[in-house]
Amino acid sequence: MAKEQTEKRMVEAITPRDENFTQWYTDVVLRAELIAYSNVKGFMVYKPAGYAIWERIREHLDRRFKETGVQNVYLPLIIPESLLQKEKDHVEGFAPEVAWVTEGGSEPLTERMCIRPTSETLFCDYYKDAIGSYKDLPQLLNQWCSVVRWEKETRPFLRSREFLWQEGHTAHATAEEAAERTQMMLDLYADCLAEDLAIPTIKGRKTEKEKFAGAKETLALEALMHDGRALQAGTSHNFGDGFAKAYGVQYAGKDNRLHYVHQTSWGMTTRMIGALIMVHGDDSGLVLPPRVAPVQIRIIPIRQKEEGVLDAAESVRQAIVTAYPERKLRVQVDASDRSPGFKYAEQEMRGIPLRIEIGPKDLERGVCVLVRRDTREKEECAIADVASRTDALLATIQKDMYARAKAHLDAHIYDAVTREAFADAFTETKGFVRAMWCGERACEEKIKEELNVTSRCIPAAQEKIADSCICCGREARQLVLWGRAY
């Protein structure tokens, strides 16, 4: 597809968001040039504009991880079958969806190996040798990599056979420390989502049915997309000493006796780019929060061939970049030979948070025009004030985007106390439904079968809104957040 065609298509209207959300999502992904479908079935190409968002997310997470003492490592890409099989629940969960390597260097392997779907087994194998005594604990490691899960149906960012993520794996002397780290990482994810991605979430833990294969407990964040469907946004697992027993990961305590370590793992993936699109996007395309936007400000010159216009645009860029060097603001001038209209449409489609328009008439008056991507509000700004004003506006946009997403989330949580109201809530409204549950897996399965709804989590903030289970009517034990999920 020629760039000329791309230009034209980028400014053509995309499918309206409320008409066909699925099509709108695909339109945004392709026209904002985030992803290309590859010819390797089920695998995607992360294009520059998409990958750059991941680089920003990675920076924020990595900094936050390191502040809690986490260090990065890199472990092998492939796992021998015998190693994968040591933890029974884990292998049952993952074996059906892995890719197997069976030949290497022109010879069949003596044992087949899978491409990592996740690396608990490799970290256990490493910790078994790396940990000797209590002095070696805690181990707080993380790796940035891709994993492969052989999905049948795929969608850009949301589900594909390979995705990018980070996986943290820790080992601790006590169950308490492991529990504390599990919660700490959930909180860290929630903070990053709220502060950097402007995405509010609900904290809770997964039911037995929904928890991670091999985990004692899975904590998770649930986010609400614009169409009312849920997206799991970061999970943090507490393994207790289950993996340690399966893999023989022990340490000599101060008591000179051997003890099993207690482990956690936690991950966040490129799915979060899908969440950014579906939480913040609108009918003109992507809307990115300034903290994760690869380009934060794009300056678009008007009648740029007239004398002084391009120079002025460039000096505005310089003024902004040099005013706050420590923030490393990402500012571009679009000096290409396309019309301002094309340039506006492209800047909007790509979700660049702030646009600065500057033309000969503005120059005469020493002003420029600032246009917010999120609200489309315009304001005139003296060129002398442009650095401080844009800096303040970026902060405002970041804050407002979170506030709007939070208001949307809050307005789409419903309580149901009768089975009828529960079913209606999912047909007549869009969002999360809070309802009581007896704790039996059978009820969870029945609800899924009848309503195509899953338990998203048992929210950390518990409340008793009824006495009986929404499904079977027996005594209720927990408040559960239900939803239809991506």
Added chain:
Amino acid sequence: MAKEQTEKRMVEAITPRDENFTQWYTDVVLRAELIAYSNVKGFMVYKPAGYAIWERIREHLDRRFKETGVQNVYLPLIIPESLLQKEKDHVEGFAPEVAWVTEGGSEPLTERMCIRPTSETLFCDYYKDAIGSYKDLPQLLNQWCSVVRWEKETRPFLRSREFLWQEGHTAHATAEEAAERTQMMLDLYADCLAEDLAIPTIKGRKTEKEKFAGAKETLALEALMHDGRALQAGTSHNFGDGFAKAYGVQYAGKDNRLHYVHQTSWGMTTRMIGALIMVHGDDSGLVLPPRVAPVQIRIIPIRQKEEGVLDAAESVRQAIVTAYPERKLRVQVDASDRSPGFKYAEQEMRGIPLRIEIGPKDLERGVCVLVRRDTREKEECAIADVASRTDALLATIQKDMYARAKAHLDAHIYDAVTREAFADAFTETKGFVRAMWCGERACEEKIKEELNVTSRCIPAAQEKIADSCICCGREARQLVLWGRAY
């Protein structure tokens, strides 16, 4: 292995470098805790201290790439066999050493796929769709990932079945632009190696025999290790339009006709960590140039239980870090409960460029002691001056390390004009030998067979040091740099 044991072993003498270079290298890799052998045969675990060096190298390269307009992307991990096979020379070069995936999601694949050994084929497949007209050119893309090559013998950082690298892939409208980019990236690598890793290199191009599978021309940098063996340090390939023809990558020119693009690729790998060890290391372990050292300064308190010592150490750290915030200096206080002797040995083994010793007696006099890792020179420094002095010292260490490595390289390049002198040069001395060559592959092969020496490159700086080929005596066409390589 318990940490206590680690401590003890870290300060035990390692094998002297000049006694057994191979064993010395392995000792450094393990005791500086850069790598652990994994239980997946031929695969390594990059431990925190090793991976952090790669993070620093990556930062420097990534910044330099982006300054030349390169953008990052991510392409699939696996390549269908039919895609790999489209370029004849390329598949011949790589097929024998790949790992094949034959099953996915519990079912045999209809076509086997290899884990990428390099991604030219995938980039071509992507460019075929992404490029329409001359307006889409140049394409300047890069990805950070791991690749798999099923090596038979492995050594930490130097050769393993999986390694980390970056691979840049560009597409251009003209042969001239592609040639220019090939040279630009070679120069960029040379600058990064010289300025950041303090490793001098020799620029040249590979012979037909040694060039990359499928390339028209391979430019390469050759570095000299302390033991006199060569290490290839970064390559940049010009493909001409060979791949474009094999994969059908065309663009519509200004003349409205279809033309094939001209392509390049270029890569640098975790081998460079091996180069850092073998160029700069000494009998006390690793010696890292400040610009790639994960920790640049370690402050070691003496008699740290005495009042004020730890506080003083911490305020020295603060003073250094806050004096030059834009440099983000990496400074640690080692407040662990081990003896100063242990701490010194560990700091030296890990190659931390600068140590600051500070104890009660120093405090009384308002001074501390600075110790350079590279020269072991000590100097007293007023605490009031510590920020500016350490900053200057780090710059000096960086510069001196390069100068020493350059002097070592220059002192180990020999010229040979007779066959006898050529053979002697490789038995009696250690280093590169410059000699004339007729250009025939047969001579290259004969020299390899008889002397176990390969042509490293045809240096960019040509000179006629003799009239006849060092091997066959026929008319010489080029000066070649020969060496024994890792």
